[in-house]
Structure formats: structure tokens, C-alpha cells
Amino acid sequence: MILCFDIGGTAIKIAHAYARDDIRPMGRVPTPANDYAGFVAALRSAIASAPMRPERAAFSIAGVVDPDSGLATVANIPCLTGRRLQADLEADLRLPVDLANDADCFALAEAAVGAGRGYDVVFGIILGTGVGGGVVVRGELINAGGGFAGEWGHGPIAQRVLGDPEVTLPAFACGCGQIGCLDAVCSARGMERLHQHLHGARADSTEIVAGWQAGEALASRTIAIWLELLSGPLAMVENMLGADIMAAGGGLANAHDLIAALDRAVRGKILRKFDRPLIVPAECAIEPGLVGAAILGLSRRVASAA
Structure with a gap:
């Protein structure tokens, strides 16, 4: 045991x-x-x-x-x-x-008994309090000795000029000590920070997602920028890893239509062409x-x- x-x-x-x-x-x-x-x-x-x-x-x-x-x-x-x-x-x-x-x-669980069952390369995505992840290759962690593999939420890579009409974002400070990390602008708190910067209004991430689902204009603008911020880096991760599936967990992943929208955005930017979703909600019960x-x-x- x-x-x-x-x-x-x-x-x-x-x-x-x-x-x-x-x-x-x-x-x-x-x-x-x-x-x-x-x-x-x-x-x-x-x-x-x-x-x-x-x-x-x-x-x-x-x-x-x-x-x-x-x-x-x-x-x-x-x-x-x-x-x-x-x-x-x-x-x-x-x-x-x-x-x-x-x-x-989380990635091991999804690879073994969740959405990654039967796939060789599984990337577990965390979208919640933070932006992070883990990589499993043929049932084993890619960083079996510990370390930082899969931490795609950190590093000064967040795009700053984006959207239609264009908006210029500040390089938000991240808890890791750097500026411009996806974790600082695309986590649940980051989404709220993004919404406040775009519209000068405070809202909880769940309210923002619900507003987007209901077609509310300000929330829809926030989510459009959020999807653009995430989809480019995730496409690069996919091109590098060749993941067969990306299982998304964390609080934001509970909104399955948000994950479906992210999947569509990422699949439009990658080299490999899938006839099925690449990014799916986590399944480990x-x-x-x-x-x-x-x-x-x-x-x-x-x-x-x-």
C-alpha cells in the first residue's frame, strides 16, 4: 500500500x-x-x-x-x-x-485515469489561482527528478499590444518576481486585473465568464483579449511538445465553453491539424x-x- x-x-x-x-x-x-x-x-x-x-x-x-x-x-x-x-x-x-x-x-492523474488516457504525450494545464502545468510522456513525468517543466505561466512573454480595436496592456508584475508573465494576467485574479484595466470596473472572474456567456459587451471584450493572450503561447507549447491532448483544470476550466473557445483559438495557430479537440476539461473524478x-x-x- x-x-x-x-x-x-x-x-x-x-x-x-x-x-x-x-x-x-x-x-x-x-x-x-x-x-x-x-x-x-x-x-x-x-x-x-x-x-x-x-x-x-x-x-x-x-x-x-x-x-x-x-x-x-x-x-x-x-x-x-x-x-x-x-x-x-x-x-x-x-x-x-x-x-x-x-x-x-494533476498531469499524472489526467494521463492515467482522466482525459489523457491512452495518449503518449499529455500536457496538464492549470487555469485557476495560477497558470501552470505538467508534462507526462508515456506515463512518466518529463521531470521525474523535480524541477520546473510545464510552468508555462511564468516568463516575460505576455503579449502587450493586441485586440480589435487594439489595446496596449502594461507589463503586469507577477508573484514570481518577473513582469509580463501569463500568470499575472490570465489566472483568475489576472482576468480580474485585465478586466479592470480594460474597463475601469471591478468584477469577479466568475462574473466575467458569466457575462461573456450571456453576450455582455465588456465581459466579451475581456475574454477576447484573454483568449488572445493565452492562445499564442499555448500554440508554441504545442508545437514544441507535440502533445496529443491538453487537459485543463483549475477554477476557470469549470467553464467548459471557455475551454472550448480556447481550444478553437489554439488549434487555429498550431502546425499539427486535429480533427478533434486538443484542449479539453480535466476528467479525473x-x-x-x-x-x-x-x-x-x-x-x-x-x-x-x-
Whole structure:
């Protein structure tokens, strides 16, 4: 059995994984975000309450592990930042530990049991609180040792002059420290920032999407610019990766017609011609962080036994 954890800033979600089709969510406990000893104690409690001694512990974390140094950066869980997290957890839990970024786990889940089933190259897209993603090739993360692959939301690439009639956007500051990132203007908060810049009016991203769906003029203008901002970079990602499918998750992806509009915009700009959608809503029915962690742990168990 693989003990799976989805580590968020407020809660640690737990699951027991026996096989890809047998992943059992076991509830959640609060995250001791500023107390590493308390964090380890919560994990040990989950181990102690498991029906058997786990073979491994697999983690989805809302952060990243540097592949060169092994150091973790987890913005919303300060007690984990700066640690050689895999080594520390293996020593503290006395179990083999597998770690992956939450976007990578989302992509693994979609590739294994979601919209990416049966495809060789799956790009998991996050469109919600942030813009991010993960890449799975033939069932394995492309960055198996950790790192930053799939983080298409960061980098100073956001187009600034666009639309009909044309509008010039500022280079919005991003939380990563750069300016002009897609994350800063195309996430849910970014969409709201874009709408306010275009129209001088505040609106929630759900209100903007609903207004676009209803044909409201200001919201339609915002979404047209948003689609133009995203579709060019996504087309470049597709031309580079050759993804067979892009599964979209996150809050904005709940608007399926918005994802369909993004799919049409991207397919109009790529070299490969599809007679089916390329960008589709995510399908994983269980918590994707837990499922992705389970897939990671199960695959590493097989590899270690080989």
C-alpha cells in the first residue's frame, strides 16, 4: 500500500493506494504550515492509523523541488521551504518518499485515469489561482527528478499590444518576481486585473465568464483579449511538445465553453491539424493531487522492485 498525501496550505489530504483503480481517500487534517515538527507528527499519525505499514509515502506539494540542490520552495508552507525535503522526510518517516509538484500530479492523474488516457504525450494545464502545468510522456513525468517543466505561466512573454480595436496592456508584475508573465494576467485574479484595466470596473472572474456567456459587451471584450493572450503561447507549447491532448483544470476550466473557445483559438495557430479537440476539461473524478501522488508512488514501487 502507498500512503498518499496532497499537501496544501490549509489541509493535508490523505489516501491509501493499492492500485491505479483502487485509491481510497481517507480524509484530511490541518496543515501545520509554520511548524515542521508538527507537520511530521501529522504524517506519522497517518502512518500509524493506516491498516498496514505503507511501502512508500507519495506527496503532491504546492511547491517545487530544485532538481540540482534538492531544496524545496513551498510558498504557503514556510516550514518546508529551504529543506532537502525528500531526504528529510525519508529520515523522519523511515519510508521511501516520492515528491512531485501539484501541477505535475494533476498531469499524472489526467494521463492515467482522466482525459489523457491512452495518449503518449499529455500536457496538464492549470487555469485557476495560477497558470501552470505538467508534462507526462508515456506515463512518466518529463521531470521525474523535480524541477520546473510545464510552468508555462511564468516568463516575460505576455503579449502587450493586441485586440480589435487594439489595446496596449502594461507589463503586469507577477508573484514570481518577473513582469509580463501569463500568470499575472490570465489566472483568475489576472482576468480580474485585465478586466479592470480594460474597463475601469471591478468584477469577479466568475462574473466575467458569466457575462461573456450571456453576450455582455465588456465581459466579451475581456475574454477576447484573454483568449488572445493565452492562445499564442499555448500554440508554441504545442508545437514544441507535440502533445496529443491538453487537459485543463483549475477554477476557470469549470467553464467548459471557455475551454472550448480556447481550444478553437489554439488549434487555429498550431502546425499539427486535429480533427478533434486538443484542449479539453480535466476528467479525473477523485482529488487529482492524491491520484497523481498515488500514480507516482505506484510507478516508483514497480521501478524499485525491478
